[in-house]
Amino acid sequence: MRNLLSSVPVVDFHRVHLKYENGPNVLKNIQFSLERGSFHFVTGDSGAGKTSLLSLMYLDQRPTAGRIHLFGRNLSEIKRKQLPNLRRRIGVVFQDFRLISSLNTFDNVALPLRIEGMKENEIKKRVTELLAWVGLEKCIHTFPDSLSGGEKQRIAIARAVINAPDLLLADEPTGNVDDAMANRILHLFLELNKMGTTLVIATHNHALIRQFKKPQLHLSNGVLECLPSPFKAPLEKSSTAPEFVGEYHDFEI
Ligand SMILES: Nc1ncnc2c1ncn2[C@@H]1O[C@H](COP(=O)(O)OP(=O)(O)OP(=O)(O)O)[C@@H](O)[C@H]1O
Numbered sequence: 001m002r003n004l005l006s007s008v009p010v011v012d013f014h015r016v017h018l019k020y021e022n023g024p025n026v027l028k029n030i031q032f033s034l035e036r037g038s039f040h041f042v043t044g045d046s047g048a049g050k051t052s053l054l055s056l057m058y059l060d061q062r063p064t065a066g067r068i069h070l071f072g073r074n075l076s077e078i079k080r081k082q083l084p085n086l087r088r089r090i091g092v093v094f095q096d097f098r099l100i101s102s103l104n105t106f107d108n109v110a111l112p113l114r115i116e117g118m119k120e121n122e123i124k125k126r127v128t129e130l131l132a133w134v135g136l137e138k139c140i141h142t143f144p145d146s147l148s149g150g151e152k153q154r155i156a157i158a159r160a161v162i163n164a165p166d167l168l169l170a171d172e173p174t175g176n177v178d179d180a181m182a183n184r185i186l187h188l189f190l191e192l193n194k195m196g197t198t199l200v201i202a203t204h205n206h207a208l209i210r211q212f213k214k215p216q217l218h219l220s221n222g223v224l225e226c227l228p229s230p231f232k233a234p235l236e237k238s239s240t241a242p243e244f245v246g247e248y249h250d251f252e253i
C-alpha cells in the first residue's frame, strides 16, 4: 500500500509572485506541484526567471505574494533557525557554483557529509568514488581558484548529490562541460532519481531535453507553462498556469 506521506508534494507553489526591488515582476502567478521522485526540466530564455524560480525553492528568496510548501511545510511559517534543517534535504547546483575557495575539491564535496556527522573513513570512500565518476580524481587536492569552469561545475554537482538529497535543484549544471560529460552527469542524476530524489534541472541544453524526455516547467514573460514532453505545442497561455502533479499520469493535452 502506498505510504500516505509520499502523497504530499515535495514542492507546491500556490499563486506565487516574485518582484525584485525596483525591478519588474519576474514570476507571475506561478502554480504547480511536484510529486516525490518526479523529474522536471526548467526551461525558458535567458532572463526568463529560471534561477529565480529555483531560488524560491531553496529559500534564498521569499515570494512577493503567494504560498510555497516544501515537503509539506508552509515556508512562510518556518522560523529562521529551522532553515538549515530544511536546506539539508536539498542539494543545489548553483549557476555560479558557489564553492568555498578556502577548501580543496575533496573538502568542498565532503562538506554536506561532515555536517551530517559521517565517519571520516566513510566520507573518504564516498567522496573519492564520486569524484572519480565525474572525472576529477586528479584534482582532489586542488583549490577552486586553480580549476576551470567545467571542473568547478563538476565539484558543485558532486557536492550537491553526495548525500542523496530528497530534492535536487540544478541550475544549468551542464553549461560548462562537453557533451559526453553532460550525458554522464544526467545519468548520475537519473540514478539519484531512481532512488527517490526529486529533480528540478534548469537548462538551455535542448539535446538533453530531447534525449531524456522529461516534462518541462517552461517560463516565458514570467508565466509558467507546463509542457509534458519535449516538442509538443505549449499549452494555451493564461495568467493562471494549469496545476499539474508529477509525471502527468492523468494529464491530457
Ligand atoms: N537579485 C536581483 N535583483 C534584481 N533583479 C534580478 C535579480 N536577480 C535576477 N534579476 C532579474 O530577474 C530576471 C530573471 O533572472 P533569472 O536570473 O531568474 O533568469 P534566468 O532565466 O535564470 O536567466 P539565465 O538563463 O540567463 O540564467 C532578469 O531580468 C534579471 O535581470
Ligand SMILES: [Mg+2]
Pocket: 050, 051, 052, 095, 171
Ligand atoms: Mg539562471
